[in-house]
Amino acid sequence: MTQRGKAYNIAIIGILGALIILQAYIPMVGYVQIFPAWPAISTIHLTVIIGGIVLGYGGGASLGLLWGLTSLIRAYTSATDPVTLLLFRNPIIAIVPRVMVGLVAAFIFHQLFKKKQTPLAQTVKMVFAGVVGALTNTLLVIGFTWLMFASKAAQIVPGADATNLGWLLMTALAINAVAxxxxxxxxxxxxxxALLRFRRK
Structure with a gap:
């Protein structure tokens, strides 16, 4: 990598990292609360996904880690709903899915159809990375929740038990996942x- 490329990567990861912190702590920016006591719809995954696309595995994972750490801190200091309060105080649930968002986005964009580098192919890969990256976070949060809280299912979803917790969470978070x-x-x-075009200049 050239010196200019390294400088670009450092600048972009700094900008995106600062953006994640702002998104995490400015109300209705990184977490959009639609219904009271309901998990907020996140926009921070967009920043992590874009980081994975533009910066690759290291950048995507680093930004995902930062998102996870802010999720963990917010769960202790400023949780806005019972699910966040209960789930995201667990470091595995708070951090691992977020890191995987960056890694999955980087893999899809940089490894799938590597020989296809046309603007259309890049657009398709970005759309795919955006959708799959977002779903990665939701599905891993649900999966880890089921693994770790199955015996305490009723604390998370009233009326739930170990056998149906995963399905109930998927139903409850369907709006968030789709959005x-x-x-x-x-x-x-x-x-x-836009960022890739700027990088080529």
């Missing part, structure tokens, strides 16, 4: 192309 996936599919190619 976050749509955002990922729409916003990722717009911002991703």
């Amino acid at each position: 976050e996936a749509l955002l990922g599919g729409i916003v990722t190619p717009i911002l991703g192309h």
